[in-house]
Amino acid sequence: MSLSRVILEPRATENSSAMIEYALRRGFRRFLFSGGSIPAGLPMDAEATIQVGTTLRSASGKDLGSTRQVRDPKDLEAAGQRLTRGDLVLVDFEGESIIPLENLIAHAGRKGTLWVRTMDLERVPSALGALEAGSDAVVCPVGSVDDLTRLEGLIEGKVPELTWRQAVIDRLGPGGMGERVIVDSTSLLGESEGLLAGSQGAFLFHVVGETQGSRYTRPRPFRVNAGALHSYTLLASGETRYLSELEPGDAVVIATPRGTTRSARVGRLKIERRPMTLLEVTVEGTRYTVFVQEAETVRLTGEQGPVPVTDLRVGMKLWGVSLPKARHFGKAVAETIVER
Numbered sequence: 001m002s003l004s005r006v007i008l009e010p011r012a013t014e015n016s017s018a019m020i021e022y023a024l025r026r027g028f029r030r031f032l033f034s035g036g037s038i039p040a041g042l043p044m045d046a047e048a049t050i051q052v053g054t055t056l057r058s059a060s061g062k063d064l065g066s067t068r069q070v071r072d073p074k075d076l077e078a079a080g081q082r083l084t085r086g087d088l089v090l091v092d093f094e095g096e097s098i099i100p101l102e103n104l105i106a107h108a109g110r111k112g113t114l115w116v117r118t119m120d121l122e123r124v125p126s127a128l129g130a131l132e133a134g135s136d137a138v139v140c141p142v143g144s145v146d147d148l149t150r151l152e153g154l155i156e157g158k159v160p161e162l163t164w165r166q167a168v169i170d171r172l173g174p175g176g177m178g179e180r181v182i183v184d185s186t187s188l189l190g191e192s193e194g195l196l197a198g199s200q201g202a203f204l205f206h207v208v209g210e211t212q213g214s215r216y217t218r219p220r221p222f223r224v225n226a227g228a229l230h231s232y233t234l235l236a237s238g239e240t241r242y243l244s245e246l247e248p249g250d251a252v253v254i255a256t257p258r259g260t261t262r263s264a265r266v267g268r269l270k271i272e273r274r275p276m277t278l279l280e281v282t283v284e285g286t287r288y289t290v291f292v293q294e295a296e297t298v299r300l301t302g303e304q305g306p307v308p309v310t311d312l313r314v315g316m317k318l319w320g321v322s323l324p325k326a327r328h329f330g331k332a333v334a335e336t337i338v339e340r
Helices: 016-025 073-085 098-105 121-129 145-157
Strands: 006-010 030-034 047-052 055-058 063-070 088-093 113-117 137-142 163-185 194-200 203-208 223-228 232-234 240-242 251-255 261-283 286-293 299-302 305-308 317-322
Touching (some): 006 016, 006 145, 073 088, 073 098, 088 098, 098 113, 121 137, 137 145, 194 223, 203 223, 203 286, 232 251
Parallel strands (some): 006 030, 006 137, 030 047, 063 088, 088 113
Antiparallel strands (some): 163 223, 163 317, 194 251, 203 299, 261 286, 299 305, 299 317
């Protein structure tokens, strides 16, 4: 998940300068400062907002919006009215927060910008993902480098909820020669963990990591031989991306069918020409395909666990994930689309 929607609010401590410097090194670029002043040395590419009382101002002194305390439904309605007017509103919830936040996100006619301040870092992923869209930004008070490290870990671990389905193999055969993509992550993979890949963005197959070797190869427990370079995979942000377009540092979804789901960073790609196998399944009347390398070390997840591509047969069931059909540059959109 991107740090672009996270705004740090450094608490005044003896080490606040070192904390801000560390935050910048870790990729945080948005800050909120109370008391009307901005620390010296903040780089030009950092975005600084100042809170004076209930007023939010830019570094140049321009009024941007205001804060709003939400303690009851009346306060919530007042915040919603400001959003309807197109204002920037920074909301501080007292007591309940999840349902009121969802109400603000879904507020009819909302034109403004919604920021939410959370004193509990554990709630940041929920605020960023409420009703799938989340608030426009989350303001996070931090007082130490440890807070920043914990916050980064919480954001890194946030991934979309997945809808798992089993699909029967209808067709299986040679896929000719093609470029396949190996994805080496910066994390060790569990025995049944892997990436999601497929030719159509609405259904992605579960391709298992090389956590088991063979008589001729050693395990590569950080690697997934994910499929042909045109295939989609799922990013931790919920967007899809072509395997060929992945870059070192991208956060991808690592999952186990009906089990744990997390994100991991791409460390390296290897694209090489290899013999391919074509698999086709049908889900709710729609055909979906995936091209994977024909090799014993490439495994997809079947009913009883990982199965080498060379052992797959027509009629076997494979696990995959259903996703929204229509996407534009990887982001889900509300439109009609046909992929074959």
